[in-house]
Amino acid sequence: MEPLILDGKRVATEVKESLRLRVSALKEKGIVPCLATVLVGDDSSSETYVKMKGNACRKIGMESRRIHLPKETTTSELLRVINELNSDDDVHGILLQHPVPKHIDERAAFEAISIEKDVDGVTSLGFGRTSFGFGEYPSCTPAAIMNIIDYYDVSVEGKHAVVIGRSPILGKPVSMMLLNRNATVTTCHSYTENLAEIVSQADIVVAAVGKPNFIKGEWVKEGAVILDAGYNKGNIGDVDYDSCYEKAGAITPVPGGVGPVTISMLLKQTVDSAEKTAELLKKSS
Numbered sequence: 001m002e003p004l005i006l007d008g009k010r011v012a013t014e015v016k017e018s019l020r021l022r023v024s025a026l027k028e029k030g031i032v033p034c035l036a037t038v039l040v041g042d043d044s045s046s047e048t049y050v051k052m053k054g055n056a057c058r059k060i061g062m063e064s065r066r067i068h069l070p071k072e073t074t075t076s077e078l079l080r081v082i083n084e085l086n087s088d089d090d091v092h093g094i095l096l097q098h099p100v101p102k103h104i105d106e107r108a109a110f111e112a113i114s115i116e117k118d119v120d121g122v123t124s125l126g127f128g129r130t131s132f133g134f135g136e137y138p139s140c141t142p143a144a145i146m147n148i149i150d151y152y153d154v155s156v157e158g159k160h161a162v163v164i165g166r167s168p169i170l171g172k173p174v175s176m177m178l179l180n181r182n183a184t185v186t187t188c189h190s191y192t193e194n195l196a197e198i199v200s201q202a203d204i205v206v207a208a209v210g211k212p213n214f215i216k217g218e219w220v221k222e223g224a225v226i227l228d229a230g231y232n233k234g235n236i237g238d239v240d241y242d243s244c245y246e247k248a249g250a251i252t253p254v255p256g257g258v259g260p261v262t263i264s265m266l267l268k269q270t271v272d273s274a275e276k277t278a279e280l281l282k283k284s285s
C-alpha cells in the first residue's frame, strides 16, 4: 500500500490562515506582532533565510524588524543589541540567525535573549522548560514535527520513536517532546552502534542527521511513520525517499515536509508572545 504523504505545505497554509486572523485581532487592540531578526556578517544563505522569515511575517500582516550587523561585531556589541530588543515593548520575538562569525560567543548571545521573546527556542532555559513539558516556545523544527504528527493524528503514546541526531535545536528537543508525549524514545548519534538495527525497531523515525539520503528503506520497519527534518544541498532530505516510500506507512517529502511548517511555527510563537503582551496590557489597565 502507498504511504500517506505528510504534506507540510498544507499544514503550514492552515497554520498561517489561522495566524492571519489572530494578527488582525491583535491589530484591533493596537498591537502589531513583531519579530526582530538579527544577522551578523554576510553569509549569503543566512541572508536568504532571514529574508524568507521577514517575507513570511509580512505575508500574514506581522511586522519584521531586520537588524544586520557587520561581521566585525564583538560579542559585547551583539549582547547590547539583544538587550535593547529585550526591553523594546514593540518587539515580541527575537531570532538570532545561526551561525554567527566564529569570534563571537554564540551561546552567550543566545542566552541573552529573554525567555519571553525566545520564540526560536534557543536558550537553555527554553530547552529546560520544553524538556520538563511546560516550555512555551520550543525550538521551531521540533515544534513543526510535533505539529505534523498532531495534524495527521499520528499515534505517539507507547510507540517506539527513533530520533537520529542530537543537536540542541533539533534532535535533543524533539526527543524530549516525544518522550513527554509518552513515546519510548531512542536518540541516536554519530557514536551509535548498530544504527540500522535500532531504526528497524522504530514505529516513528525522525531523521535529523544532516546527511543526504542517509536513512535507507531497508532499515525501516513496514508501516513506520517517517519524518525527515533534513535539508541538504539540492533540496535533498536525510531520508532516502524512494526506498523509504516503499516501506513507510506515512512519510514527509523534502521539500514540502518539515521545512514549511518550521517557518510557520516561528510566526505562531511570535503571535503567541504578542497575545501575551496584549493580555498583560489588559490586566494592567
Ligand code: NAP
Residues within 6 Å of the ligand: 141, 164, 165, 166, 167, 168, 169, 170, 171, 188, 189, 190, 191, 192, 195, 207, 208, 209, 210, 211, 229, 230, 231, 232, 238, 258, 259, 262, 263
Ligand atoms: P547537526 O547539528 O549537524 O547535528 C547532526 C546530528 O546528526 C548530530 O547529533 C550527529 O551526531 C548526528 N550524526 C552525524 N552523523 C551521524 C551518523 N553517521 N549516524 C548517526 N548520527 C549521526 O545538524 P542539525 O542542525 O540538527 O540539522 C540536521 C538536519 O536538519 C540538517 O539536514 C539540517 O539542514 C536540517 N534542518 C532542517 C530544518 C528545517 O526547518 N527543516 C531546521 C534545522 C535543521 P553527534 O552529535 O555525535 O555529532
